[in-house]
Structures are given as C-alpha cells and as structure tokens.
Amino acid sequence: AVVSTxxxxxxxxxxxxxxxxxxxxxxxxxxxxxxxxxxxxxDGISAGPILAAKASQLYQDGFTLSAFLESLYVMxxxxxxxxxxxxxxxxxxxxxxxxxxxxxxVYPEKVGKFPVAAVRDLTVGFDSNYADKKPRLPVxxxxxxxxxxxxxxxxxxxxxxxxxxxxxYYTEIVRGPGALESEEExxxxxxxxxxxxxxxxxxxxxxxxxxxxx
Numbered sequence: 001a002v003v004s005t006x007x008x009x010x011x012x013x014x015x016x017x018x019x020x021x022x023x024x025x026x027x028x029x030x031x032x033x034x035x036x037x038x039x040x041x042x043d044g045i046s047a048g049p050i051l052a053a054k055a056s057q058l059y060q061d062g063f064t065l066s067a068f069l070e071s072l073y074v075m076x077x078x079x080x081x082x083x084x085x086x087x088x089x090x091x092x093x094x095x096x097x098x099x100x101x102x103x104x105x106v107y108p109e110k111v112g113k114f115p116v117a118a119v120r121d122l123t124v125g126f127d128s129n130y131a132d133k134k135p136r137l138p139v140x141x142x143x144x145x146x147x148x149x150x151x152x153x154x155x156x157x158x159x160x161x162x163x164x165x166x167x168x169y170y171t172e173i174v175r176g177p178g179a180l181e182s183e184e185e186x187x188x189x190x191x192x193x194x195x196x197x198x199x200x201x202x203x204x205x206x207x208x209x210x211x212x213x214x
Contacts, residue, residue: 112196
C-alpha cells in the first residue's frame with residue numbers, strides 16, 4: 001500500500017512503514033520536503049537534488065521546469081498561497097484577539113467584502129462544515145486555531161505558535177482545471193483577502209502586533 005503524508009515528520013513515516021505503507025511525500029510549509037524514505041526529515045537540501053534531477057530530465061526532453069509546472073496547473077488547477085506572521089510578546093493579547101473573533105460562538109459572516117462559507121475552530125471544537133458542528137480533526141484547547149473557508153475559494157487559518165511569540169496566518173486560494181483567472185489575478189484577490197484578515201481580525205494596531213521582519 002502507498003500513502004502520502006502531509007505536514008508529518010519522520011516518526012509518522014516510520015510508523016506507517018511499520019504498518020506496511022510506503023511514504024511518498026512529506027512536507028511542512030515553512031521548512032521543506034521529505035521525498036520518500038531516503039532522508040527522514042523535511043528540508044530543502046534533500047529536496048534540491050530531486051528537483052535538479054527532474055529539471056535535467058525535462059531539459060533532455062526539450063522542456064523547461066516552468067513549462068512543466070504550467071502543465072500541472074492545467075491538469076490540477078492553481079493553488080496560490082500567502083503565509084506570514086506577526087510578533088506579540090504579550091500572550092494575553094492573543095486570548096483577547098481570538099475572543100473578539102469568536103464573539104461567544106458568533107463568528108464573522110464576512111471579512112472585508114469576502115463572505116465566509118464555513119468556520120472550523122479547533123480550540124473550542126466547532127466546525128460548521130458538518131451538521132453536528134463537530135470537527136473531524138483533533139481539538140487542542142491549549143492553543144488558538146481557527147480556519148475560515150470563503151465563498152471565493154480561499155481558505156485562511158489563524159493560529160498561535162506553540163514555541164514562539166507569533167500569530168501565524170496561512171492562506172490559499174484554489175481554482176480547479178479550466179479556470180479563467182491568471183496567476184496574477186489570483187494573487188491579487190488573495191492579497192485582498194489577506195489585507196482584510198489583517199485589518200479586521202488580527203488588528204495589529206489594537207493588539208500591538210509587530211509585522212514579520214523583512
């Protein structure tokens with residue numbers, strides 16, 4: 001059997017291997033990729049030779065890496081992401097911020113001009129995607145994590161870091177095969193969503209958040 005792992009490390013890969021599975025790919029947004037079981041870590045170093053080998057193969061066949069990526073976009077659609085964080089050295093402010101977002105269980109129906117289709121809150125155990133309002137992912141009351149799904153196809157997750165004084169946001173907009181928007185148009189739309197999230201949900205001025213160092 002074959003399984004691909006997402007956002008999991010070597011421990012999970014080894015566990016699945018013991019169960020008879022083969023790990024094809026593991027990755028973490030901010031660190032890198034684990035290709036197969038050759039190097040049991042997610043990093044950019046072991047992924048580099050794999051990418052170089054693919055680029056070399058494509059070159060020999062008369063293609064470029066960018067052209068190959070475009071063919072994948074045609075087949076699977078475009079997935080554009082925009083991820084970053086703000087710094088805050090007063091943890092109590094995180095509680096205040098997420099308290100305002102939750103508003104006692106009355107979550108925002110719109111952020112900026114973008115209507116919200118669903119909300120998942122893994123801190124309190126709420127997920128509007130399901131009739132019973134219970135999430136299928138693990139609940140973690142000890143940290144803040146809320147995911148908003150927007151009607152325009154954007155997904156945004158806000159969460160506090162467990163090891164650093166950060167509030168992180170992960171955003172992605174997805175269009176399936178045959179979508180008419182260009183990559184530039186999608187990036188502009190996602191940028192508008194991020195701006196609205198920062199202004200209305202994170203509120204850096206109100207909570208004294210410092211932007212990510214450039």
